[in-house]
């Protein structure tokens with residue numbers, strides 16, 4: 001086996017949406033770096049495949065053409081003009097916005113590859129199929145040991161960006177990959193063909209099933225008559241209630257009076273696949289001497305919606321600005337990154353507060369509140385106002401980063 005030693009000023013581990021976003025903006029700034037991923041793209045990632053307005057916002061900063069032309073013309077992307085919520089009593093409420101998609105859906109197989117195709121080889125040495133196995137601190141530098149099918153690699157760097165997802169090797173090295181069940185969700189995903197009753201405006205559908213607090217069942221429409229169907233529940237509630245996620249998921253599809261009729265003539269395209277979601281309510285310290293954490297590695301998934309692609313891409317954008325500043329100052333100590341946490345959490349604080357409140361309420365109050373709120377006209381009006389605000393932010397407001 002060949003071995004190779006390299007040195008770089010910046011090393012990003014993980015080419016999911018967070019790491020690739022950091023790489024794309026570093027390249028825009030003219031900063032050379034190495035990007036590693038264990039997988040060879042295109043690769044699957046267990047997800048709901050829903051791209052929220054944060055994704056749109058970051059993509060627009062990369063190049064407005066991506067949002068205004070590329071994804072519209074790309075057959076792998078579906079525009080979703082709103083959301084259908086089913087509360088525990090089976091009542092459905094639609095939030096439709098005909099003027100503009102509020103989400104896009106695209107399989108991660110396609111979306112992540114779409115991003116990776118934009119990597120700029122002038123500034124980015126992208127090594128796919130390269131698995132990081134060991135990380136060591138050596139004075140002011142990191143030694144990262146990785147392996148591909150035919151090569152052993154040692155990379156030295158003063159600055160490491162850990163964007164390697166929920167099972168992060170960087171977190172393991174830092175001794176921080178401890179699951180806190182109160183701030184973690186267990187989930188399942190299954191692709192289906194032929195789910196009936198999908199809305200012509202491709203509404204994404206979210207069902208809060210009765211008797212299963214702090215959980216959601218979803219159906220997200222995809223191209224070619226396919227749908228991403230999934231189920232997630234806060235891990236603490238899973239453990240406390242002794243819930244068996246796979247059994248509950250199968251029951252919903254086969255017996256639930258609201259959901260099962262939709263699956264009568266549909267067929268699964270895979271066995272349900274499990275994965276975890278690290279929620280932002282965990283508030284991880286995402287920086288230190290010579291490193292930043294991005295996306296799932298930083299536990300940045302919005303706790304009320306389960307969306308982590310947009311928050312991860314946002315951390316990639318913000319992280320690139322901190323890297324630029326550290327390189328300018330030629331300093332990589334924690335002091336250089338001390339405002340990074342403030343910047344990544346600034347846009348999540350409201351959702352974290354709401355989640356903590358939901359966890360404080362008893363399941364009965366939670367169910368009662370949802371049943372009452374969703375069909376309420378005042379709630380719907382205020383929700384629409386919020387949606388208009390989100391659209392304005394996504395399409396008009398520059399992302400401000402205070403380094």
Ligand SMILES: Cc1cc2nc3c(=O)[nH]c(=O)nc-3n(C[C@H](O)[C@H](O)[C@H](O)COP(=O)(O)OP(=O)(O)OC[C@H]3O[C@@H](n4cnc5c(N)ncnc54)[C@H](O)[C@@H]3O)c2cc1C
Pocket residue numbers: 013014015016017018019036037038039045046047048049050051052130131132133163164165166167168169187188189230232275276277294295296297301306307308309310312
């Ligand atoms: C069932 C489910 C549904 C979800 N639905 C949605 C949704 O609809 N919308 C949404 O916004 N979010 C959703 N999420 C959350 C979303 O999937 C994640 O938040 C998002 O993928 C985080 O992106 P990331 O780039 O931080 O990490 P990842 O996408 O996990 O990417 C990490 C990358 O690091 C690489 N890597 C890992 N370890 C190593 C190593 N040792 N060496 C080299 N490379 C390594 C991996 O190969 C991978 O490419 C969902 C999650 C689940 C589980």
